Amino acid sequence: MKYYIIAGEASGDLHGSNLMKALKKKDADAAFRFWGGDLMKEQGGTLVKHYRDLAFMGFLEVAVNLRTILNNIKFCKEDIKNNMPDVLILVDYPGFNLRIAKFAKELGIKVVYYISPQLWAWKEGRVETIKKYVDEMMVILPFEEDFYKKHGVHSHFVGHPLLDAISNLQLVSSDDFKKDNGLNEKEIIALLPGSRKQEVEKMLEIMLSVRPYFKNYQFVIAGAPSLPRDFYQKYVDENVHFVSNKTYDLLRSSKAALVTSGTATLETALLNIPEVVCYRGSKISYAIAKRLVKNIKYISLVNLIMDREVVTELIQNDLTTKNLVDELNKVLEGEKREHILNDYESLRAKLGGKGASENAADIILKI
Template sequence: MKYYIIAGEASGDLHASNLIRELKLKDTQADFRCWGGDLMQQQGAVIVKHYRDLAFMGFTEVLLNLGTIVRNLTFCKQDIMNYRPDGVILVDYPGFNLRIAGFLHQKGIPVVYYISPQVWAWKQSRVKTIRRVVDKMLVILPFENKFYSEHGVEAEFVGHPLLDALSGKSFSPVTQQANRPVVALLPGSRKQEIRAVLPEMLKVVPRFPEVDFIIAGVCSVDDKFYAKLAGKQKVTVLKGRTYDLLKQSSAALVTSGTATLETALIGTPEVVCYKGGAISYMIAKRLVKVKFISLVNLIMDREVVKELIQQDLSTDNLEKELRLLLYDKGRKTAIVNDFDDLRQKLGGPGASARAAATIEVFLRLRLAESE
C-alpha cells in the first residue's frame, strides 16, 4: 500500500519513523511519501518537506508566517492528489493536519490520526472537526480515550511510543568525569523557543561551579546559534545524544513538550521550563484548560515535577529547584518513585507495533470496500 504521512515536529519524526519501521514489517509492499525529518528518511520514506521548515510557534508567529503556511497547505494537497495514497496518516501538528484532514475527507481518502492533538488542553471545538473528518483516531495518553468517548469520538489507546524508543536502548557516557555531577539543558528544538528559554537556563550556571552543564543540541540548529546564546558561559553543546546525556545527568532543565516525558521515562529528575512571547502567552493563558503544562504532571494528575512558567522562570527559582534535585535525597527519591508509577500508567513497549497493526488492517478493509 501507499502511505502518505505528515509529521511537522521533531517528536513526530521520531514516532513516525518507528511507525514506518513497523508498517514495513506488516506490509512488505509499503511505500512512504512524507512530511517529516531525518529519522523517517532513514526508514526509507521520501521526505517532501522537512519539519524544520514547518515549525511556527505561538499566535503572532503564525500570523507573521501565514503566507508560507497557506502555500504549504496548497502544495501538500496537490502532492497528495498526485501521489494517490491508500491512506494518509497525520501525526499531531493539528493546525496544519486538521486542515488537510478536511480536504482528504472531501476527496474520500482515508484519514488516520496517530498521536492526537491536545484538544483536551485547549481548542476543544476541534473535537467536532475530528469527529467529522478523521476516520481512525489512535491515542497515546491514557486519559485521552475517556476524553474522546465523552465527546462522541471512538478512539483507540495504543500506548506511548516513547517506551518503544527507550526499550532495550544502550546508553553511552557523554563525559568521563565521574566526580562531577552533570546537568542537562534541553531548551527545545526550534530556534524560537531556544532563544526564549536557553538564556534563562544559562543564568544559573555560575551558581553551580561544581557542576558540568551540557546543552542537548539538535542537528537542525547550527553551532553558531548556540554559541551566540551561550556567550562566555562554560557549557558544552552535545548534538544527537540527548538520551545518553539524560541517562548520565543528575538533573535536567527541560523546555515543556515531549522532552519532559522523555526525561521522566529515562529517570532523570527535572525542572520544566517555559517562556513565550508576551502576547502569545497572554492569549494562551486564557484559552488553556489544564492545570499543568508538562505531560508528566498531566498524566499523573498532580505536580510531580516543578513547572517554572513565564515570570516564574527566574534565576533564583531555577537555582532553588536545581539544588533540591541535586542535593535533597528525599526530593530526588520521591520523583524517581513517581516516574516508576508514570511508566505503569503508559503501559509497556509495543505502541508502534500496535498502531501499525491497527492502521494496516483498517486501510486494507477500506481498500477492499472501495473495490
C-alpha cells in the first residue's frame, strides 16, 4: 500500500517513525511519502518537507508566518493529489492536518488520525471536522476515549507510543555517557528547552539563571535535532555542556531535569527522572491561550494524565529564578523526590502496556 504521513513536530517524527517500522513488518509492499524529520527518513520513503520548516509556536508567530503556512497547505494538497495514496495518516498537528483531512476525504482517500489533537483543552468544535473527514481516530491518552465517546466519535486507545520507544532503547551507563561526551564527574541537571528556535532562546536564559546556586552540579543542554549545533554555543561554558540526539541517554544519566512543557515532560517521567516543568510564551500568545483553553488545570502531560499535580509547573510569571531554585532543590533530594518517583509508577500503569505502534498499524491495515 501507499502511505502518506504528515507529522509537523519532533514528537510526531518519533511516533511516525515507529509507526512506519510497524507497518513495514505487516505490509511487505509498504511505500511511504511523508512530512516529518530525520527519524522518519531513516525508515525509507520520500521526505516531502522537514518539520523544521513547519513548526511555528504561539498565536503571534503563526500570524506572522501565515503566508508560509498557507503555501505549505496548498503544496501538500497538490502533492497528495499527484500521488494518490491508499491512506493518509495524520499525526497530531491539527491546524494543518484537519485542513488536509477534508481535502483527502473528498478525493476518496482513507483518512486515519494517529495521536489525537488536544481538543479536550481547546477548540473542542474541531471534533465535528473529525466526525466528517476522519475514518479512524486513534488516541494515546486513556481519558481521550471518553472525550470522543461524549461527542459521538468512536476512537481506539492504542496505548502510548513512548512506552515502546523507551523500552526499545539501548541506553549507555551514566559513567560511559559522561566519558563519551567530555563531561566531568559531577552529577547532571538536564535542560530540555524545547525544539523551536524562539522557544529555546526564551527557556535557556531562565533555566541557566540557576547555575550559581548549584555549583556542585553540571548542566547539560539537550539539543533539538532541528537546530544547528552552533546555535547553542553561546550558552556553553566550563559547567554548561551540550549534546545532540542523545536526550534519552542524557536523562537517564541525570539527577533531575528542567523541562519545557510538551511531550518531553512525559518522556522525562517515563525515564524516571524527577523534573520541574517550565513554560513561558510571548505575552500576547499567553493572553490569548488563557482565554481559549477551558477547564484544564495543568499544562504537563504527566499531571494531565494523573489528573493531579505530580510535578511542579512554573508558568509565565511564576517562572522565576527563585522559584526554579526552590523547586529544583526539592526534586534533587528529599521527600518530594520520593513522592514523584512513586507517582511515576502509577503513571506508567495508567498508560497501558507496550505495543501502540503495532496496534495502530493493525487498525490502519484493516481499513
